[in-house]
Amino acid sequence: MTRYDVAVIGGGPAGVQAAVSARNAYPTKTIVLIRKEQIALIPCGIPYVIHSLSSVDDDILPDAMLEKNGIDLIIGEVMGRTGNDLILSGGTEIRFERLVVAAGSTPVKPKIPGIEKDGVHLVKKDYEYLKAFRQSSKNAHHVLVVGGGYIGVEMADEFLKAGKAVTLVEMQPALLRNAMDPEFGDVVQDELEGRGAEVITGGRVEEFTGDGSVAGVTLAGGRSINADFVVVSVGFTPNLSLAERLGVDVRKDYGVIVDEYMRTSQDGIFAAGDCATKFNCYTGECARVMLASSAMAQGRLAGANLYEIKVVKSFAGTLGAFATKVGDVALGVVGLTEQQAQDMGMHYVVGTTKGVDRHPRKLPNASIVHMKLLYARYSHTLLGAQMCGGDSVGEQINTLGVIIQNKMTDMEIDTLQIGTHPLLTSSPLGFPIINATVDSIMKWYKAVEN
Numbered sequence: 001m002t003r004y005d006v007a008v009i010g011g012g013p014a015g016v017q018a019a020v021s022a023r024n025a026y027p028t029k030t031i032v033l034i035r036k037e038q039i040a041l042i043p044c045g046i047p048y049v050i051h052s053l054s055s056v057d058d059d060i061l062p063d064a065m066l067e068k069n070g071i072d073l074i075i076g077e078v079m080g081r082t083g084n085d086l087i088l089s090g091g092t093e094i095r096f097e098r099l100v101v102a103a104g105s106t107p108v109k110p111k112i113p114g115i116e117k118d119g120v121h122l123v124k125k126d127y128e129y130l131k132a133f134r135q136s137s138k139n140a141h142h143v144l145v146v147g148g149g150y151i152g153v154e155m156a157d158e159f160l161k162a163g164k165a166v167t168l169v170e171m172q173p174a175l176l177r178n179a180m181d182p183e184f185g186d187v188v189q190d191e192l193e194g195r196g197a198e199v200i201t202g203g204r205v206e207e208f209t210g211d212g213s214v215a216g217v218t219l220a221g222g223r224s225i226n227a228d229f230v231v232v233s234v235g236f237t238p239n240l241s242l243a244e245r246l247g248v249d250v251r252k253d254y255g256v257i258v259d260e261y262m263r264t265s266q267d268g269i270f271a272a273g274d275c276a277t278k279f280n281c282y283t284g285e286c287a288r289v290m291l292a293s294s295a296m297a298q299g300r301l302a303g304a305n306l307y308e309i310k311v312v313k314s315f316a317g318t319l320g321a322f323a324t325k326v327g328d329v330a331l332g333v334v335g336l337t338e339q340q341a342q343d344m345g346m347h348y349v350v351g352t353t354k355g356v357d358r359h360p361r362k363l364p365n366a367s368i369v370h371m372k373l374l375y376a377r378y379s380h381t382l383l384g385a386q387m388c389g390g391d392s393v394g395e396q397i398n399t400l401g402v403i404i405q406n407k408m409t410d411m412e413i414d415t416l417q418i419g420t421h422p423l424l425t426s427s428p429l430g431f432p433i434i435n436a437t438v439d440s441i442m443k444w445y446k447a448v449e450n
């Protein structure tokens with residue numbers, strides 16, 4: 001029996017972050033991180049092992065951060081617990097005072113006939129699997145990606161860069177439909193099609209065809225498409241079987257039930273990341289969001305509050321902040337989309353702008369940025385932001401996340417003091433966050449006057 005003060009299950013972003021935060025908050029405690037895989041990966045980098053990175057090894061999450069922080073690492077699978085003793089496969093027992101469950105998520109495997117055929121792949125966060133995936137993709141001629149969420153479009157883009165013929169099939173009427181409003185999904189579709197992909201929206205794969213190895217798919221309606229390499233990316237589901245064996249309450253499909261401090265139904269046991277429930281930051285309802293942005297915030301809170309509530313600030317609810325890049329177009333979203341606001345029955349005003357992210361616009365690396373902001377009609381707080389354009393999108397969307405989390409109003413944003421520089425930002429007169437906000441204020445003024 002080995003004893004630790006703190007045990008963390010999971011070597012993904014949430015687990016590592018929880019362990020490091022625990023070290024920062026409780027310098028004298030002994031901490032162990034237990035994970036299944038010998039080699040951990042940076043999950044967000046997985047699409048880029050196809051082409052942009054020269055090997056899967058370039059996407060390894062280094063263990064140096066654990067070593068530097070005096071966190072022990074045990075490779076093994078946790079099977080369950082007896083009281084405060086974790087039982088690992090092989091029989092090893094680890095005693096803990098506090099436990100963080102960060103067991104993550106696994107890809108959804110839809111029940112489509114033929115999915116077991118050779119050449120049909122899921123997107124697994126697994127080093128050996130991805131090495132074989134990368135290797136066999138090199139011989140592929142026609143790649144078919146099922147699923148037009150952000151992972152599917154990133155995969156399609158990488159296969160295009162690798163010179164493959166690519167078809168992307170998405171069931172919904174637009175790409176990125178669960179994350180962004182359709183006008184942004186349409187930009188992604190144009191970008192992929194412009195690079196030679198065939199994009200089919202509103203299409204449903206009914207069967208993977210071929211004898212033994214995949215040879216293509218049949219869509220609802222009867223159309224057949226040839227493909228010798230298929231990637232199925234239709235979502236992820238939280239890993240809850242371990243949590244159930246540990247005796248903590250879970251909500252099926254959503255995660256381990258946690259409070260604002262990531263505490264589960266069992267004293268001394270916390271959960272964070274993809275396996276933990278998230279709450280919509282406006283309605284408090286359970287949200288099916290699995291992103292590194294939420295996982296890291298939850299991991300930080302769990303680690304910091306293991307023995308007492310040190311960080312009095314609780315988890316504000318998930319903002320769903322993320323950014324991606326397809327071809328030359330970067331996209332970002334945080335907070336509510338217009339569709340989500342409508343579904344929730346919220347009253348809102350939309351402000352939009354189109355501007356350039358350098359000034360004057362003829363400078364190198366200048367790109368057009370399209371921003372859409374959603375303001376609450378009566379409280380005037382920012383509800384959500386979406387944008388597309390050049391690489392500046394990545395950081396601008398984070399600024400908007402801070403604004404939303406701090407519940408700033410349109411009038412406060414209108415008077416923000418923004419630092420600008422020709423080579424780095426939009427012009428002070430054309431700053432997208434301000435201009436989209438002013439557009440929203442003007443609509444509200446007009447509505448009040450009428």
Ligand SMILES: Cc1cc2nc3c(=O)[nH]c(=O)nc-3n(C[C@H](O)[C@H](O)[C@H](O)COP(=O)(O)OP(=O)(O)OC[C@H]3O[C@@H](n4cnc5c(N)ncnc54)[C@H](O)[C@@H]3O)c2cc1C
Pocket residue numbers: 009010011012013014015016034035036037040043044045046047076077078079102103104105106123125151239242272273274275290291292293295321322323
């Ligand atoms: C291809 C891809 C691209 C992505 N891109 C982005 C992006 O650009 N931006 C973004 O915000 N998010 C992105 N995400 C989502 C993000 O990666 C996840 O939200 C994040 O990985 C969640 O971290 P986690 O630590 O909760 O879980 P995981 O990363 O799933 O880690 C779970 C860990 O738990 C371990 N584990 C599970 N069960 C046991 C057990 N019984 N015993 C021991 N160990 C166990 C696993 O081995 C693993 O180490 C992407 C995801 C994928 C798959």
